[in-house]
Amino acid sequence: MAENLTRVYAMGNVEVRALAGVSLEVAKGEFVGIMGASGSGKSTLLHILGLLDRPTSGSVTIDGTDVLALSDHRRTLFRLNRLGYVFQDYALIGELTALENVYLTSLVRGASKDEYIERSADILRRVGLGDRMDHRQSELSGGEQQRVAIARALVNSPSILLADEPCANLDSQTSKSILDLFARLNEELDQTIVMVSHEDWHKEYFCRIVTLRDGLIGDMVECRKA
Amino acid sequence: MFSGIRVSAFLAWKSIQRGSRGTLALTIMIIALIFVNLVFLPSIISGVVVTFDTQSIDFDLGNLVIEPREGSQYIDGVDGLQKKVEQIPGITGTSPRITAGATYFYRGRNAASTLYGITPEDERSVTRIADYMTAGEFLSGGDTDAIIIGATLAGTEGVEEGGLPSLEGVGVGDSVDVAYPNGATRTYRVKGIFETQSFGVDTAAFVTTREMSRVLGLDNQASAILVKTAVNGREEEYKTEILSYGVQEDVLTFREKSGGFVEQAIQSFNIINAISTLVSLIIAIVVVFIVIFINTVNRRRQIGILKAIGIDQQIIINSYVLQVLFITAVGALVGIGLNAGVTTYLTAYPLVFPGGPVYPDVEASAILRSIGSLFGVSLVAGYIPAWRIAREDILTAIRG
Ligand SMILES: Nc1ncnc2c1ncn2[C@@H]1O[C@H](COP(=O)(O)OP(=O)(O)OP(=O)(O)O)[C@@H](O)[C@H]1O
Numbered sequence: 287m288a289e290n291l292t293r294v295y296a297m298g299n300v301e302v303r304a305l306a307g308v309s310l311e312v313a314k315g316e317f318v319g320i321m322g323a324s325g326s327g328k329s330t331l332l333h334i335l336g337l338l339d340r341p342t343s344g345s346v347t348i349d350g351t352d353v354l355a356l357s358d359h360r361r362t363l364f365r366l367n368r369l370g371y372v373f374q375d376y377a378l379i380g381e382l383t384a385l386e387n388v389y390l391t392s393l394v395r396g397a398s399k400d401e402y403i404e405r406s407a408d409i410l411r412r413v414g415l416g417d418r419m420d421h422r423q424s425e426l427s428g429g430e431q432q433r434v435a436i437a438r439a440l441v442n443s444p445s446i447l448l449a450d451e452p453c454a455n456l457d458s459q460t461s462k463s464i465l466d467l468f469a470r471l472n473e474e475l476d477q478t479i480v481m482v483s484h485e486d487w488h489k490e491y492f493c494r495i496v497t498l499r500d501g502l503i504g505d506m507v508e509c510r511k512a
Numbered sequence: 513m514f515s516g517i518r519v520s521a522f523l524a525w526k527s528i529q530r531g532s533r534g535t536l537a538l539t540i541m542i543i544a545l546i547f548v549n550l551v552f553l554p555s556i557i558s559g560v561v562v563t564f565d566t567q568s569i570d571f572d573l574g575n576l577v578i579e580p581r582e583g584s585q586y587i588d589g590v591d592g593l594q595k596k597v598e599q600i601p602g603i604t605g606t607s608p609r610i611t612a613g614a615t616y617f618y619r620g621r622n623a624a625s626t627l628y629g630i631t632p633e634d635e636r637s638v639t640r641i642a643d644y645m646t647a648g649e650f651l652s653g654g655d656t657d658a659i660i661i662g663a664t665l666a667g668t669e670g671v672e673e674g675g676l677p678s679l680e681g682v683g684v685g686d687s688v689d690v691a692y693p694n695g696a697t698r699t700y701r702v703k704g705i706f707e708t709q710s711f712g713v714d715t716a717a718f719v720t721t722r723e724m725s726r727v728l729g730l731d732n733q734a735s736a737i738l739v740k741t742a743v744n745g746r747e748e749e750y751k752t753e754i755l756s757y758g759v760q761e762d763v764l765t766f767r768e769k770s771g772g773f774v775e776q777a778i779q780s781f782n783i784i785n786a787i788s789t790l791v792s793l794i795i796a797i798v799v800v801f802i803v804i805f806i807n808t809v810n811r812r813r814q815i816g817i818l819k820a821i822g823i824d825q826q827i828i829i830n831s832y833v834l835q836v837l838f839i840t841a842v843g844a845l846v847g848i849g850l851n852a853g854v855t856t857y858l859t860a861y862p863l864v865f866p867g868g869p870v871y872p873d874v875e876a877s878a879i880l881r882s883i884g885s886l887f888g889v890s891l892v893a894g895y896i897p898a899w900r901i902a903r904e905d906i907l908t909a910i911r912g
């Protein structure tokens with residue numbers, strides 16, 4: 287689904303090749319881990335897959351749509367309807383409660399009130415936050431915030447869930463619960479997940495591990511049957 | 513589209529509800545004060561106009577003034593003319609006046625001002641001076657040795673009226689010597705003192721037409737005839753009407769009679785008002801712009817996140833625009849309240865101008881215009897910063 291991607295940052299006269307030609311195909315229901323040293327281009331790749339950035343060259347096709355050909359407005363709609371993105375630092379809206387953060391995108395999609403409240407509450411319960419729905423960001427722990435962010439990413443049943451180091455700021459206990467949650471979503475709902483990580487022990491959760499090295503795919507390991 | 517507005521409203525409301533109360537209150541207060549500023553000055557200006565008009569009509573000129581035709585000093589055949597004019601429907605009274613510049617002497621003091629000769633009954637049918645006697649009584653038809661004097665001209669013992677003609681303390685029953693322009697001098701007993709707050713009237717004095725005609729040797733003649741109409745504000749129509757009845761003399765509305773003075777004053781006031789309005793609106797633009805600018809800059813990251821999770825930038829911009837509309841609406845409401853307070857106060861304790869006491873006259877059109885321009889201005893000032901931040905690249909915004 288991603289072909290020969292390159293992303294070149296021009297910094298004055300110096301060019302930084304964050305991605306030097308990456309081709310990657312993710313099948314429905316896969317749980318792919320992207321690993322690699324710092325600066326190897328993991329976030330850059332995920333931004334492009336998440337339609338937050340455009341590659342310098344190459345193509346990206348999701349569910350048969352050439353997403354690079356879309357206008358900005360259509361890309362926004364595509365993110366809304368097809369993608370779920372989890373940021374390293376949660377990126378919740380501070381003025382909204384956990385529940386409001388989760389149902390905001392459903393509101394945009396024009397769902398009825400009963401429907402989106404029901405659905406959002408259901409997902410929050412699923413990530414173990416049934417009793418924290420009315421808390422604001424400042425009243426939640428890091429792990430809880432990250433779970434709200436995951437619930438927000440999942441609420442519209444996205445084609446792909448993209449997560450950029452979702453556990454980077456969490457202790458290993460909380461990290462494990464997040465990864466267990468991902469694994470469960472992957473198994474129970476057949477949720478496609480692409481996740482960036484640099485922790486070796488995360489490997490056991492992934493179906494496939496893609497290792498980036500200097501903007502290229504250095505290694506691709508199939509570790510578990512999907 | 514509809515659900516888009518719903519989301520904008522949702523975000524705007526949460527932001528107002530959970531954002532900084534202090535900033536919100538301060539911004540609303542500033543908008544309210546700007547509103548008061550926009551409404552207040554015009555209300556004083558139109559108050560001045562109203563005061564001037566009512567004072568002129570009630571005490572000085574009536575609604576219309578008939579004057580001798582070009583080249584003559586007096587109107588002849590006053591009785592006939594009065595009858596002719598009074599039969600016009602809607603005209604409720606006429607009062608012929610003889611005007612002369614006179615010098616008054618009292619206990620070695622003297623003052624020069626206007627002396628009018630009036631027919632008391634006729635004068636009562638046009639002006640309200642008779643209702644504004646502070647001492648003594650108004651003239652009656654048979655009086656020949658009586659004079660009534662304006663409060664300023666009568667003056668107060670020991671007080672010099674700062675350049676205005678004043679006899680410094682004449683009272684009812686005192687005798688005043690009056691020198692006419694033809695050299696004749698008469699002694700009159702002061703029958704009454706009136707105070708109208710119009711300085712042109714309060715510096716004048718009145719005797720009867722009968723007396724003044726005799727002194728000046730006039731017969732059925734007048735310097736002017738004041739005309740009172742049933743309603744104010746239709747002077748132009750009545751002027752045409754009177755002329756159509758074959759009146760040969762000059763007919764002037766009270767506005768025309770008072771010359772360019774009011775028009776000029778209004779014009780100057782309007783220039784001041786335009787400048788003040790402009791400054792207020794610029795302040796409104798700057799304040800709203802800064803508030804929304806700081807707001808959006810502080811939330812750059814949040815705006816980036818909203819876009820990243822698939823919320824259209826127009827929804828985000830609209831949420832700021834709605835916040836601005838809310839702030840402006842509340843600000844205008846508070847402003848209306850404040851303005852009502854100021855107006856109530858100034859109605860109880862009016863500003864005193866040379867033409868009389870001025871009450872703020874708040875016109876609905878001024879309020880609507882102010883609300884309109886405030887909304888226009890804040891929309892622009894809110895939209896631009898929101899638009900600038902919201903169209904920023906997502907990753908740049910999220911990195912902060
Ligand atoms: N906006 C930018 N402008 C210039 N260079 C950039 C920009 N973003 C990233 N880079 C460069 O691109 C390269 C890849 O960055 P990227 O963020 O993808 O690394 P990463 O693999 O996610 O690293 P980490 O594990 O530290 O998050 C790095 O060398 C980085 O310096």
Ligand SMILES: [Mg+2]
Nearest residue numbers: 328329330450
């Ligand atoms: Mg990274």
